[in-house]
Amino acid sequence: MAKKRKVGNLLALAVLGYLMRQPAHPYELSRTLREHGDDRSIKFNHGSLYMVFQQLTTAGFVTELETSRDGQRPERTVYRLTDEGRTELDDWLRELVEEPEFEYPQFVSALSLIAALPPSAAVELLRRRLDHLAVLRTEQQHLLDKATSDGVLELFLVEEEFRLARLDADTAFVRGLIDKILDPDGWGRSWAEFHGEAPPR
Amino acid sequence: MAKKRKVGNLLALAVLGYLMRQPAHPYELSRTLREHGDDRSIKFNHGSLYMVFQQLTTAGFVTELETSRDGQRPERTVYRLTDEGRTELDDWLRELVEEPEFEYPQFVSALSLIAALPPSAAVELLRRRLDHLAVLRTEQQHLLDKATSDGVLELFLVEEEFRLARLDADTAFVRGLIDKILDPDGWGRSWAEFHGEAPPR
DNA sequence: GGGGTCATGTAATAGGTTACATGATTCT
DNA sequence: AGAATCATGTAACCTATTACATGACCCC
Secondary structure, eight states, rough: OOOOSOOOOOOHHHHHHHOOOOOHHHHHHHHHHHHTGGGSSSSHHHHHHHHHHHHHHHHEEEEEEEEEOOOSSSSEEEEEOOOHHHHHHHHHHHHHHHHHOOOOOOOHHHHGGGSSSHHHHHHHHHHHHHHHHHHHHHHHHHHHHHHHHOOOOOOOOOHHHHHHHHHHHHHHHHHHHHHHHOOOTTHHHHHHHHHHHOOOO | OOOOOOOHOOOHEEEEEEHSSSSSHHHHHHHHHTTGGGGSSSOOOOHHHHHHHHHHHHHHEEEEEEEEOOTOOEEEEEEEEEEHHHHHHHHHHHHHHHHHOOOOOOOHHHHHTTTGOOOHHHHHHHHHHHHHHHHHHHHHHHHHHHHHHHTTOOGGGHHHHHHHHHHHHHHHHHHHHHHHHTTTTTTHHHHHHHHTTOOOO
């Protein structure tokens, strides 16, 4: 089971990853991460970045390299990776690839309470979800096509392919669920009765 | 896009769900949620529960019903759902079923940096991930079988079935990824070269 | 009758998000 | 020249997790 990391925020992982190449200051990284679309893979907002740098500093994974000023803009502090930082990155990354983490998707919470809705409503909502999923799927596919035609190597798009795979799986699941609810010989019937409804169709 | 809720913690959703049936005090709910296995669907720890009750109170979704004492045990406060609480539950639940939420699974973060590992290591780690996934899959299946044979209705197990579906999808994805890396005509080759390795096998 | 663990909750701390600040540059 | 946006960071706030507290009951 996943070690307790001194810095647990995944944003820190991305930071370490970038500092691997060259030293940088937080704002610059903010820019880069956003441009490179990493904010799709890692939850990220401006404020947290400074926090993460501070955490990484006290953990000894990065150190202040220099503090420079450009004109009269605020001073900026440039950080570089330490050896411990390099080790941490490697170790952490390996762990994340090897060990599936137990997570709590919102949809799971919703499903665990879905019995509270009448089945007719549930079916309706699930159908809408299918529509949303279809839209997301299309967008995701376009994003991938665009990136590929821009010459981005597939190696740098695996996470986007994963997302696509999950969209497909989720879609299939929702379809199956709707079918089960509508199955006249299935449990949709008693569910409907409990809510005082006619069997859903 | 998902409204901003006065109380955003999904634990609150579960609380509202339970209070729908009868009033309760936090500790009791803590017990119930755990026994009912809801801690698999919703991230949950003892401390947060009291926080959530407080938030729900200030949001007006629950109110203090009475405050009772049993022997010399600490006093306990019993809460009940308000009408606003009932509405919120319904609205929130519907939203969660209808709208897929953008989320940040750890594996996505890992994949977005996987290029930093040499492909031979990546393949090895991904294979181990497959093993872990297989174990989880088995456990998940047992859990479902057990519950079913205990007479739990399928309606109350959809979230566990969803989990299973995701495990299958993730497994398929990882298999596919390994294959692609190992494909002698694919991009595994240049990746290996970049890391100064022989093509992975 | 001393050592766990149950029952119930509060307090301290750490983590993350939002809001604010301020000069520089660019746009209209 | 005033408005918007960029560049850079700090501070305030809110949320969540961990630790602590304390009497009751239960086990051996």
